[in-house]
Amino acid sequence: MALINNFILSKFLGLCPFFGVSKKLSNAVSMGMAVIFVMLAATLISWVIYKYVLESFGMEFMQIVIFILVIASLVQIIEMTIRRTNITLYNALGIYLPLITTNCAVLGVVLINVQYEFDIVQSLVAAIGAGVGFTLVLSMMSGIRERLDLADTPACFRGMPIAMITAMILSLAFLAFGGMI
């Protein structure tokens, strides 16, 4: 999940934070930590709901709606809890927690767990792998973009276009992991 089926570069999920938050290394790392945390929590809750509510009523087709609902309220609760109990952690995660609410990578990992019919331990491992892969790529990309800011790029490539090209080359490199096994 972290390298071969990387969420950003192989499955193309969570591209908005990939381009939006990858300008500074420190931001990217804290965003990645928040994503790992939320992915784990979301996987846990949604697995329970899928297993004991949706499957027992034969309502598997409702998974997307239910998962969105559950993830959104879960992030709300987590944000509230962190804010009230640990203000330093809240400041560190900052705006990234609410940003994750609609992150497609979080929904993606939950849906993929259902699709592959993982049990609870497998789901949690998959969630950690996905989160670590997300963090890895985000921090790699931000490191490259910090350097790119200093480089003398042609005017038409400056900013987003050169970031897209960098993402393409990164994606090619990650494709090679798939061929190794």
Added chain:
Amino acid sequence: MNIVSIIILSIVGLGCAIAIYFTNKYLPSEAEHLKKAEEISQILPNMNCGACGKAGCFAYAQSLAQDPNVIVETPCMAMMKNEEAIKELENKLGMKLAGSDMNKVSIIRCNGKSDVVFDYHGINTCKAAAQLAGGYKKCPFGCLGLGDCMVKCPENAISIDEEKNIAVVDHSKCIGCDLCTKECPNNLIEVVSGKLAQYLGCSYTSKKNIVNRDRCKQGCIHCHICEKTDPDALDWDSKKDLPRFVEKNKESPNSVKKCPKKIIVPLALDMSKYPDEPKEKNEKKTEEKQTK
């Protein structure tokens, strides 16, 4: 089937709503000073410039909520131009602030277009350019004009003057946050009180000789005219070989006018109060000549 799906969705939604409600209700409510800090941070600029020495505006608000005297020792420079915000903060803290008296601005001690010694095609920052043989400009003390300070400025007050090829500060936008001073490799930027009447816009020191380098055409020519016209306000700093203002806030309009290179730049000094008489006469004379 449809009914069941509707019911399940509503039940799960209701469950989420109830969960949020109970976490909201039964968690320990925010501490008193945190609430106050939240209110204060809404008044603060929230640009997180770090000029106050705190980690950000919220950290500053937290320390203000605990001890309001912090604002006297380390005032928030960024809001000193905003009268309404100051008033609001005064109400919140219950104390009087000096307001715009604490206003500070940054100045750049370079005023001109220095000749270029060699073409520079390296990394596009002043810091990198200054590493290479003391910069690519003829004056080794001049602004390199690659905009390190411009990038750092939270208010976009600094811009690059294309004609002069140096950075210039828009003093109406500058908040004196002191972030740019650390960026300049030649230490040309200084944060001064907004009440400062005028400043010297050149840093050239003739005492420090570097091969093939010289003052630029716009720099100080060490003519001592300013010292002679206004001996009360100025004296000569023989160490740097540059004029120096004795009393910082004393206005010296004559030296501003007399400087042949126009490097004594008025800041708080309002030059429109001191009309330029001899120049007008000259203009009149030329007009008369033209009519004749």
